Amino acid sequence: MFLKNCWYVAAWNHELGDASLARTLLGEPVVFFRDADGAPAALEDRCSHRSAPLSNGTVEGDNIRCGYHGLLFGRDGGCREVPGQSTVPPGSAIRSYPVIEKWRWIWIWMGDPAQADEKLIPDFHWNDDPEWVSQGDRFHVGGDYRLLVDNLLDLSHVQYVHASTLGTEAVSDFPVETRRDGDLVHVDRWIMDGPPPPMFQKAAGITGEVDRWQLITWNAPSHVVIDVGCAAAGTGARQGNRDQGMTMYSNHSITPETEKSCHYFWHHARNFNLEDEDLTAFLRKATGGAFFEDVDIIERQQKSIDSAPDDFIMVDINADGGVLQASRILDRLISEETA
Amino acid sequence: MFLKNCWYVAAWNHELGDASLARTLLGEPVVFFRDADGAPAALEDRCSHRSAPLSNGTVEGDNIRCGYHGLLFGRDGGCREVPGQSTVPPGSAIRSYPVIEKWRWIWIWMGDPAQADEKLIPDFHWNDDPEWVSQGDRFHVGGDYRLLVDNLLDLSHVQYVHASTLGTEAVSDFPVETRRDGDLVHVDRWIMDGPPPPMFQKAAGITGEVDRWQLITWNAPSHVVIDVGCAAAGTGARQGNRDQGMTMYSNHSITPETEKSCHYFWHHARNFNLEDEDLTAFLRKATGGAFFEDVDIIERQQKSIDSAPDDFIMVDINADGGVLQASRILDRLISEETA
Amino acid sequence: MFLKNCWYVAAWNHELGDASLARTLLGEPVVFFRDADGAPAALEDRCSHRSAPLSNGTVEGDNIRCGYHGLLFGRDGGCREVPGQSTVPPGSAIRSYPVIEKWRWIWIWMGDPAQADEKLIPDFHWNDDPEWVSQGDRFHVGGDYRLLVDNLLDLSHVQYVHASTLGTEAVSDFPVETRRDGDLVHVDRWIMDGPPPPMFQKAAGITGEVDRWQLITWNAPSHVVIDVGCAAAGTGARQGNRDQGMTMYSNHSITPETEKSCHYFWHHARNFNLEDEDLTAFLRKATGGAFFEDVDIIERQQKSIDSAPDDFIMVDINADGGVLQASRILDRLISEETA
Structure with a gap:
């Protein structure tokens, strides 16, 4: 069972061009296309006539035409035209979904359209903010989306799963503080007055002693923002003064495809050395490689x-x-929704 | 559920040579072979001893020998020999099926053998008639055979599915007349006094105004003959005078493999420019390519x-x-048969 | 249903080196590794924490560490360490299996460990005896292990399945004697005073008349020893005097992987021309090729x-x-065990 009344990332906005895009989300085949104004639209990917997938058809202005017998559908799911007849039959409308393009992602609301409030889109502004440089990707994962959420809420795996990419640092020796804030879950780790983490050494040339943080925020059902950074020791970073610090946001949004597969959207944003394209390329490779290790372990875990x-x-x-807090909240939200 | 007491096409006759041929039909594995006289035989493809497929064995004269422990079976399914013993055990006969080679196809009767009357084979003489040139093929289709029958009974799909091969002509703007004749279904379309259809222009160099026809006949469960042609306008083609016309029969016979896959046999026959081998090659490519587009849409439709x-x-x-008339008749026939 | 309280071959000993080895046996994923002394260990291949397969982790001395969050397990299945905490949680032990390395094979006991008596390992000493030269392999077979046992208990298949490798000799014309000896089944065939079998002609240059034997012994659930040989006619081989004979043991041990797949371990040992490496290479190719034909027919049989x-x-x-005797005994043993 999936949470339906919430926003999910359906695609990177660059994935949706002039042609339609087919993607299965929460077990439902969906076709995306852009209308004449370039605004994204999302329909059930199944013609009401003979079930042919509309994604096999053609986009015509604000509409999409089935590639089998030519029925034409608008972005609201209404059938606009049936070739060879002057009226459309009753019941020929198909389902349409609210969609919004925001922060370089296409968001979809798979539940009750009346509840689809744009304000409920979780904050991923770092992916589209001139003060940050962000790069990311989408991975297909052959596992339950909740396994991937669990993965992100317990970073003790880093030292084992990512030993060859992110390093073997035993950060799990430092305690975390887990907090609930309404239906948000926070997992915070501070490592005070120590050497800078390897990736910051490499990425930003930091050498002196630092205060470090890994601050995870989970937002139901599967949005995880991780604020990772460090600042010169004793400059008050833990008290909120990060002016002399450096931050890399490692952000994740996971959308179920089926009960045992998901689409993993992530981006990685930094607020330092913005112009350094070599650094961007390095980080793209390092983060992409590391997240792919997560994909691998999740798929093995699912099989097991x-x-x-x-x-x-x-x-x-x-x-x-x-992990347990988030899981309990999500179970409760799903159970409330299906009640 | 399939209609059992009827003839299905099992293979092109050239597919069955000296070796046996394995093919699953209506969910049953069948092995075909030719006896010493070259006549086709069909048996259950499963040895009565340990279930090994006989198609893995060898044809010996009028018999086929299992490739596991050497049991020998005749074309009537009777076990002729068990190595190492002088008698055959009771119950060792396997099922045999009536088969007939006719009009370049091998036909099989999967139901009650006592009802297998050769006269019930539907007319596909165009495939083996000196007054016609016919070419065709067999496609494997990952979809319910009934989806493909539906496809052939509603040619309004041509303009969308075959836009790049058969053209974008809006013939669906011209009305069809649907008639029942016993358990046959006819769907007729006449387009009077217009330009010749593109394929006839290309194939036969016709240029003047013509009367055109598309006359579909469906015969249960899945035989579809389509008489497509044109004649000079005003020469009485619609009244039955086709002497000055040109015809291409587009003929189809579909055999279920499983509930969701089928074997699609088709041939295309014309009665003009018989000696023109370039034209034959052109039509082979054009029709094969177009029918393959049908395979593609059917498979997508099935998945959806x-x-x-x-x-x-x-x-x-x-x-x-x-489509609806044929479907209703087929449902009735299957229900009568299983009653 | 499988027999559990018995020894199965899990691997050739050379398959298990410094790294762990994952193998599914009787439907259960098992991870094998060698402890610091080189002794084999076998655990359930599933971490008690989040189910990640331990075979994806690393061997550390006597233990194996999960590659996800770093839990460490001993060869008895006990959890030795959980990173980030000083104690291990209750219930964190996983299942361990008795294993023994013997006769170049790693044996595993999947049932009640208290009953795992080394003396119950069936005799395959020919695989590791200086008086014999033995070569063998492991094949993965996409079929029920019992089909392969049946195959080995009825050598009448040789002439059909192995016509191109072992020859077309009609040995099935000579009668076999089937005997039970407790829960052992013997199938004996003697062919007196005839030409030497082709493989012995080729392998050992025998030319005169011989007395031949094929003596099969089945040991529940799936161990089959086949004593194949010949001796000069009239020298009393059948009465037990084999001093002037030559023997090739064709030995087989089959371990279920799932209900419809198995691991096929076999070796082939001879007591003549021990130093002849060309002969060893020839026999390796001949027997491996022949047994692969068995794999092929079993997989076809399973599909059928x-x-x-x-x-x-x-x-x-x-x-x-x-075949029937062995099957009846195995059914009885399984039914007794599950009772």
Whole structure:
């Protein structure tokens, strides 16, 4: 069961050009296209006549035409035209979905359209803000989207999964603080007065002692913003003064494709050395490579779960605090929605 | 559920040579071979001993020998020999099917053999008649055979599916007449006194005004003969005088492989420019290419149907008259047979 | 249903080196590794924390560490360490399996560990005995392991399945004697005073008349030892005097992977021309090629069985005596075990 009344990322905006785009989301095939003004539209990817996928048809102005018998549909799902007859039959409208293009992503609302409030789109402004340089990608993952959320809420995996890319630093030796703030979950880790983390050394040439932070915020159902940074030790970063610090936002939004697969959208934004294109290229390669290691472990984990006996029970460890909080909130939200 | 007491095309006759041929039909694995006289035989493709497929064995005269432990079966399914013993065990006969080679196709009767009357083979003489030149092929289609029948009974799809091969002519603007004749369904379209259709222009160099026809005949469960042609306008083609006309028969016979896949046999025959081999080659390429577009849309349609929610209802349009008539007749015939 | 309280071959010992080895046995994913002393260990291949496969982790001395969040497990399945905390949570132990390295194979006991008696390992000493030269391999087979056992208990298939490799000799014309000895099944064939079998002619240059034997011993659930040999006619081989004979043991041990797939371990040992490496290479190629033909027919047979109607009943023939005895014993043992 998926949470329906919420915004999900459906695509990077550059993925949707003049042609239509087919994508399965929450088990439903959806076709995206841009109308004559360039605004994105999303319809059920299934003609009401004989079920042919509309994504196999052609975009015509504000409408999309089925490539089988030529029925034409508007962005509201209404059938505009049936070749060979002057009227359209009753019941020929198909489902349309609210869509919004924001922060370089195309967002979709798969639940009740009346509740689709743009203000509910979670904050990912770093992906489209002149004060930040952001790069990212989309990965297809053969696993339950919740496994990937769990992955992001417990960074103790970094030292094992990403040993060859992000390094073998034992940050999990430093405690985290898990907090709830309404339905948000925060997992914060501060490492005071130590050497700078390897990626910052490499990326920004920092050498002196620093105060470091990894501040994770989860927003239901599957949006995870990770504020990672460091500042010169003793300059008050932990008290909120980050002027002398450097931050890389590692941001993630995961959209279920089916019960056991998902689309993993991520971007990585920094607020320093904005013009340094070599650094951007380096970070693109480093983060993309690391996140791909997550894809690999999630897919292995999913296979292992699928083969487990029915009575297999997973054991929790201390590092699962955030994972368990988020999971409980999401279960509650889904259960409230389906009630 | 399939109609069983009827003839289906199992293979082109040139597909069955000295070796056996394995093919799944109506969900049943069947092995075909030619006896010593060259007559085709068809048996259940499964040895009665340990279930090994006989198609993995060898043809020996009038018999086929299992490639596992050497049991020998005749064309009537009877076990002729068990290596290492002098008698054959009771119950060792396997199922045999009536088969007939006719009009370059191998026909099989999957139902009650006692009802297998050769006269019930539908007319496809154009495929083997000196007054016609015919070429054709077999396509494997990943979709329900009934979707392909529907496709052929509503040619309004031509302008959308075959835009790049058969052209974008809006013939669906001209009305069709749908008629039942017993359990046959006819869908007729006449376009009087207009320009010749593009393929005839190209194929036969016709330039003057013509009367055109597209006359579809469906024969249960999945045989579709389409008489497509044109004659000089005003020469009485519609009244039955076709002496000055030109005809291309576009003929189709579809055999279920499983519930969601089928074998699509088709041939295309013309009665003009018989000696023109360039024209034959051109038509082979044009028709093969166009029918392959049908395969593609059917497979997409099947996938879309498979992913549809249980309460999805297809809407009918005016062009579905023939589709609905044929579907109703086929449902009735299957229901009568299983009663 | 599988027999659990018995030894199965899990791997050739050379397959397990410094890294771990993942293998699914009886439907259960198992990870093998060698401890600091080189002794093999076997654990459930699934971390108790979040189900990640341990085979994706790293071997550390006597332990294996999960590659996801770093939990460390000993060869007894106990959790030794959870990163970031000083104790291990209750319930974090995973299943461990008794394993023994013997006769160049790694053996595993998938049932009750308390019953895992090394003495119950069936005799395959020929694979590791200086008086014999043995070569072998492991094949993955897409079929029920019992189909492969049946194959080995009825050598009448040799003439059909292995016509191009082992020859077309009609040995099935010579009768077999099937005997039970407790829960062992023996199928013996003697061919007295005839020409030497082709492989012995080729392998050992025998030319005179010989007495030949094929002596099959089946040991539940799926161990098959085949003593194949010949001796000069009239020298009393059948009475037990084999001093002047030559023997090739064709030995087989089959381990279920899933209900419809298995691991096929085999080796082939001879007691003549021990130093002849060309002969070893020739036999390796000949036997490997022949056994691969068995894999092929088993996989075809499995597919055919899967597509058979529910009421399909296999017919037995005279050659099935050993097959039926072994099958009955195995059914009884499984039923006793599950009772």
